[in-house]
Amino acid sequence: MKDVYLFSGFLGSGKTSMLVDVLRQLKEEGYKPAVIMNELGEIPFDSQAVDDEVPLKEILDSCICCTGGEKTEAQIQTLLYEADFDVLIIETTGAAHPVEALDAVYSPLFAELLNIKGIVTVADSKRWLEREQLTPQARSLFLEQIRHAHLILANKSDLLTEAEKANVVFELQGLNPNAFILQTTNGRVPLKLLKNLQATALKKEIEPAQIGRHLHLSSRVIGFHKGFTQEEFEEWVRGLPPTVYRIKGYVPIEGMQYPMLFQYAYGLVQWMPEYMNMPPKIVMIGEDVQSISVIGEKKE
The missing domain is CATH 3.30.1220.10 (CobW-like, C-terminal domain)
Structure with a gap:
């Protein structure tokens, strides 16, 4: 089975920085990663950050959770057929709703070939504290991205005071008590934290859920x-x-x-x-x- 991670978060939160660092860690440990990047524009700016040696598919000018659902299925099928990889990272647009993004990824045609490890949401800590300034629609999406995450990166924590850092963690835990919250800068996350995630429901008699595996979504x-x-x-x-x-x-x-x-x-x-x-x-x-x-x- 191929391990799959969904990277979620608003534009500018630090998803691509996290992606680049995670790819580095995976390759250092001998894994063969592949990437699907979803961008709303017609020009793949973020994909330029991915090395040429990493299999890459792009979904441009549409969102993975709506009109891009069929494109996502086709891209995953192509990767499964053409590429040699064991870990797939899907970076969603900032406009993607986590549940619908997961729905777009998990097709019954190849579901048993994928092990969805979890949704990793990168949250700009400063933006979180100032979320009331967002439009109601953007604020609602921000909250949904936090609520359904299996791992939350409270990114750009270096821009906050100690009191603000504590407040961010307290509020994020109140919204999603199931997720592990990591305060970080530059989207840095230890690979071990990602490996401990498990969002695919496995058969209980084969592999029971263990501490640290958050199966709420x-x-x-x-x-x-x-x-x-x-x-x-x-x-x-x-x-x-x-x-x-x-x-x-x-x-x-x-x-x-x-x-x-x-x-x-x-x-x-x-x-x-x-x-x-x-x-x-x-x-x-x-x-x-x-x-x-x-x-x-x-x-x-």
Whole structure:
């Protein structure tokens, strides 16, 4: 499986500085990294910071969490087919919502090949203290990027007083008590902290969640060995907790030759017929998804 990290944060927060330093650490430890960079403009300014020897794919002029979702899937498939790598880093735009970015990355077509390690959000500490000056939309996105992170870098801490540093950590912990918070400068983060993350829900009997693995926002692949009616499947979905944010994949439906494409978001479901024999599996994204009972499973 390929380890995958999502780097999140506003423009100017220090994501690219973190990326360059993490790539250096990975190569020093013998890893083969690859990078996908998402930029809203048509010119790939940030990608110039990545060495030529690192496999790089770019998503330009669109956001990974909306119109760029299909592009992201295509770029990951291309990397899996063409490139020799064992760690993939995806740097999102500052406009990317963490849940939707994770949704764009985690396709049922290759979900079992990826081990989503976590979302690392870089927060400009000064901007955090001055967040009330942001527009309501920008402030809301800033809070969401913090709330759903598995690791938070309180960056540019050298610009703060000791009292301000303490205040930043206190407020970030209040918004996201599950994430580890690292005060840093120039986006520096020890590789060990990244390795300890684990946002992919693994089978409990194989590898139980350990201390330091924050599974509050996680993803889970569910495979099916039998078919259902659409009504049965939708009844199961309606019974899921509100902390399930996204479901997408291919569901075997009785009477249908091929599994149907199923998508769920914001309480709404969508079915679309498929004309190929796609793998009968779905990807679920939400909080604590590993504990949810799956349709068709026998209760102990």
